[in-house]
Amino acid sequence: MSPLSRRQFLLTAGTSVAAATLLAACSGPGPTPVSPTATPTSTPAGLPVWTDLATQVKGTLVLPSDASYATVKLTENPRFDGAQPLAILQASSAADVAAGLAFAAKYALPLALRAGGHNYEGWSAGGAPGTGVPASFVISTATLTDVTLSSDQSTVQVGAGASLAQVYNTVGTAGRAVAGGSCATVGVTGLTLGGGVGVLVRAFGLACDQLTGVEIVTADGTVHETSASTDSDLFWACQGGGGGTLGIVTGLTFATKAAPPVTTWYVEWPWSAAADVIAAWQTWAPSADNDLWSTLKLLGGETHQGDPSVSVSGTWIGEQSALAAQLAPLLNGVSASPTTNQSFHHTYVDAMMIEAGCQNTPIAQCNTGPGGALTREPSSGTSNIGYTTLDSSGISDLIAQVNAAQNVSGMTEGGISMDALGGVVATVDPSATAFVHRKALMTVQYTATFAVGADPAPFDAYVRTFRTTMTNHWQNWAYVNYCDATVPDADTAYFGANLPRLTQLKQQYDPHNLFTQPQSY
Secondary structure, eight states: OOOOOOHHHHOOOSSSSSOSSSSOOOOOOBOOOOOOOOOOOOSSOOOOOHHHHHHHHEEEEEESTTTTTHTTTSSOGGGGGGGSSSSEESSSHHHHHHHHHHHHHHTOOEEEEEEEOOOOTTTGGOOOOSSOOSSSSSEEOTTTTOOOOOOSSSSEEEEEHHHHHHHHHHHHTTEEOOOOOTTTBBBBBHHHHHHOOOHHHHHHHHGGGGGEEEEEETTHHHHHHHBBTTHHHHHHTTTTSSSSSSSSEEEEEOOOEEEEOEEEEEEEEEEGGGHHHHHHHHHGGGGGGGGGEEEEEEETTSSSSSSOOEEEEEEOOOGGGGHHHHHHHHTTTTOOSSSSSEEEOHHHHHHHHHTOOOOOOOOGGGGTOOOOOOOOOOOOEEEEEEEEEOOOHHHHHHHHHHGGGSSSSTEEEEEEEEEEEEGGGGOOOOSSSOOOOOOOOOEEEEEEOHHHTTOOHHHHHHHHHHHHHHHHHHHOOOOGGGTTTTTTTHHHHHHHGGGGHHHHHHHHHHHHHHOTTTTOO
């Protein structure tokens, strides 16, 4: 039996994350002050003298006149390639980040912050047309990619620019595991700071639940170390408080687990069964065995000639022989027989690399940069958080919106992914970390992909209309890693009852509002 195709098994849900490099506040013992202090001034000190900054840092300062600028300025989404940032600082350390912050404050420069470069709204691009961000000075931690296991392999230190694939490769090759998503190029920092829904989330918890330490440079240029036992309120904010608000993360430490074997599986039905599949999945998936995770996808567009597709795929870390019994309630709840029902047993590291689309690809090529084997693709996206199951009206509305994808000219693929929560995620009190949506049944992502150079407007309209329609059933809740500038009262949608505490931390750690990313609380 051949492996699943990339389209069949790419578990995009919960990982197409906003990958801005900032986190909403963390500090720690023995903070290391860095001179000069980044205290913003309302009167800029004239035009920025970039040569002064270049002499202060060990990393690379890239200016528009440099040959590498056209490449270095790019994010993971080609729709934002029109950005013309003032400069990009490729930081080599927390000290470089502090110097960059002081420089930005001295000259009152707009800031954009970048790690993985997956921010849905392009806010990390530094001023792309249509993003609402002016031409900005980009501080990038993308080159901080070291991934180092502790001597006993119980923890792993991760540079803020490391991708998910890089972490999986290092940790998994050593027989250890962390929970994450399925997009190879997503930055682990952005994924984690927004919470981090991934493909083992019901068994392992969110990515932020595995954090044991965070190094962050706060708005005043001070380098802090944080943990659950030191400056615990700020460490709390690191666990789902989102990015772009209070500081620039330069490193993270995660607890690891023994790597389990992983069975990946995929079931597809005829489109006529879509209503049955939705009804069966939404009552089964969030309460299934904790070792089973799944995503329900309904997708249309040009890659789905005729009818859209409806499928459920996922991971199982129990005995492979027990998978059939786990899936039986789902299959029995759908009157139609599946057109495809496949499963494959893997080592942890092989399963994670397959999900990341990097099976049989050298880790050095598992990226979209020069020499990389992956391709950037323009996209639009937004989200909901589902706390309730859909009634027949909601299911009908959902199916109608997926069918509408067939009429959007130029859409490569578009629709909805619903990713199961529950499991150990729901055992944590919603106030225990900044990620508030612990009791939700699922995260929901609306996406559309299209050709490079196409006008994104009709695709943005498609995903946002889909969201508006389904918000009538799921309310306005949303996931910060799928940021959307048009979400009403976005901060409440992302953070709910945890917003007041996050707002207090903003006032405390960035009183001069140095970080002004849209939707900053």
